[in-house]
Amino acid sequence: MKEIIPSNFKISPRPGEPNAEQYRVRREIGQKLGDKGWLYPAIKKEYGGGSLSGGQITLLTQELEEIDLENPPYYDAGGQMSSSAIQVWATDEQKQHFLPQTTRGLKTTWLLLTEPHGGSDLASAKTQAIRNGDEYIVNGTKTWVGHDTAEPPDQFWTIVQTDPTAPRHQNLGFIIIPANLEGITIQPLETMERKKSSVFFEDVHVPAFNLIGGENNGWKVANTVMEVEHGGNGRIGKNQNMERFFEYVKSTSFNGQPISKDPDIRELLADIYIEQDVSRLFGLRNFWMRHARVRGTYEGSQSSFYGKMSGLKISGKMNQILGYFAVIGDEEKWGASNGWIEHYQRQAITAVHPGGTQDIQRTIIARRMGIGRTVKEEAAQIE
Numbered sequence: 001m002k003e004i005i006p007s008n009f010k011i012s013p014r015p016g017e018p019n020a021e022q023y024r025v026r027r028e029i030g031q032k033l034g035d036k037g038w039l040y041p042a043i044k045k046e047y048g049g050g051s052l053s054g055g056q057i058t059l060l061t062q063e064l065e066e067i068d069l070e071n072p073p074y075y076d077a078g079g080q081m082s083s084s085a086i087q088v089w090a091t092d093e094q095k096q097h098f099l100p101q102t103t104r105g106l107k108t109t110w111l112l113l114t115e116p117h118g119g120s121d122l123a124s125a126k127t128q129a130i131r132n133g134d135e136y137i138v139n140g141t142k143t144w145v146g147h148d149t150a151e152p153p154d155q156f157w158t159i160v161q162t163d164p165t166a167p168r169h170q171n172l173g174f175i176i177i178p179a180n181l182e183g184i185t186i187q188p189l190e191t192m193e194r195k196k197s198s199v200f201f202e203d204v205h206v207p208a209f210n211l212i213g214g215e216n217n218g219w220k221v222a223n224t225v226m227e228v229e230h231g232g233n234g235r236i237g238k239n240q241n242m243e244r245f246f247e248y249v250k251s252t253s254f255n256g257q258p259i260s261k262d263p264d265i266r267e268l269l270a271d272i273y274i275e276q277d278v279s280r281l282f283g284l285r286n287f288w289m290r291h292a293r294v295r296g297t298y299e300g301s302q303s304s305f306y307g308k309m310s311g312l313k314i315s316g317k318m319n320q321i322l323g324y325f326a327v328i329g330d331e332e333k334w335g336a337s338n339g340w341i342e343h344y345q346r347q348a349i350t351a352v353h354p355g356g357t358q359d360i361q362r363t364i365i366a367r368r369m370g371i372g373r374t375v376k377e378e379a380a381q382i383e
């Protein structure tokens with residue numbers, strides 16, 4: 001790691017997005033990880049990954065956590081979702097072309113699914129990509145997408161209608177759209193937690209080669225994307241917010257003793273610890289299933305649902321423990337844990353929606369268990 005992480009690299013002490021300089025350094029770290037196949041370590045070497053085992057990835061994750069970095073060290077949700085689906089659904093030529101751009105850290109990707117008329121019903125996407133010779137002409141709007149990354153992304157991973165006349169689920173496609181094409185506008189969108197964006201497409205000409213999984217086959221591709229977004233790949237990283245919170249209550253005194261020594265507070269702390277640990281264990285189990293090649297059923301959505309709900313419970317208990325101090329943000333003297341706890345209060349609320357709301361996760365779990373249906377729905381294939 002010494003040759004990859006600059007010796008003076010320090011994670012920003014306060015919440016918020018990395019500034020331009022920090023973002024540049026993170027991209028450099030990403031490319032160095034990519035050179036070794038460590039940026040997307042589970043992906044096969046021939047596509048720029050590392051072909052690493054679950055055990056090796058655990059070690060790599062721990063090394064990066066020593067300096068509070070996750071992998072990738074910058075926002076690349078679209079890269080994470082597209083690389084999984086490309087491995088399953090793309091032609092070999094497309095895999096050779098698109099995967100290394102992501103796995104080597106050369107290009108960043110935003111995930112563009114949600115549209116202004118409603119995000120939960122993904123199959124109702126209205127953005128159109130109509131074939132015209134060797135190109136698709138794209139028109140439509142996506143919203144609540146992206147991240148405040150100090151730089152726009154290099155490309156978008158997008159669900160579109162490829163045949164507006166075909167029946168639902170048979171009318172869709174998944175396409176990679178370079179972000180610098182003419183006719184694309186990115187408009188910032190403030191949310192209570194972070195800056196998102198809306199992206200507008202007006203007669204954008206995209207090479208037909210960029211359609212992944214074949215025309216009108218987008219719903220199958222979407223299922224792989226969703227399986228990953230709902231937690232099918234699992235998670236092994238530590239929960240940095242919880243670590244910061246427990247550190248704060250142990251190191252901060254109130255009425256002459258550390259907050260964590262108060263007997264009533266200790267009960268609440270135990271509740272928080274259990275909530276976050278159950279969530280951690282679901283992530284760990286899914287990570288193991290993924291690497292042991294155990295085909296899942298409802299486990300991804302179970303992990304996602306539990307994480308969303310426990311986040312709300314934990315933020316409520318933090319509030320009970322710290323009172324006003326839990327909601328004082330980026331303020332030198334009073335902001336608990338440099339403002340991270342206030343940030344968590346907002347994040348716990350916004351985290352209920354992305355990647356399928358809690359209602360959607362509940363519906364998926366029921367379908368996979370065969371509740372209300374005669375046939376149990378199968379989980380999508382992930383690679």
Ligand SMILES: Cc1cc2nc3c(=O)[nH]c(=O)nc-3n(C[C@H](O)[C@H](O)[C@H](O)COP(=O)(O)OP(=O)(O)OC[C@H]3O[C@@H](n4cnc5c(N)ncnc54)[C@H](O)[C@@H]3O)c2cc1C
Pocket residue numbers: 077111112113114117118119120121143144145146191193196350351353354355356357358359360363
């Ligand atoms: C912080 C954040 C980050 C995001 N990042 C991205 C991103 O990177 N890319 C992207 O494409 N999108 C992103 N989104 C959008 C997100 O995916 C959508 O908000 C989400 O899919 C829900 O869609 P919606 O907001 O249109 O709500 P709606 O679909 O309109 O739902 C409104 C309410 O109705 C409920 N509901 C809807 N359908 C059902 C049903 N069938 N059964 C029961 N209840 C139902 C929902 O649970 C919700 O409570 C992000 C959103 C947030 C808040």
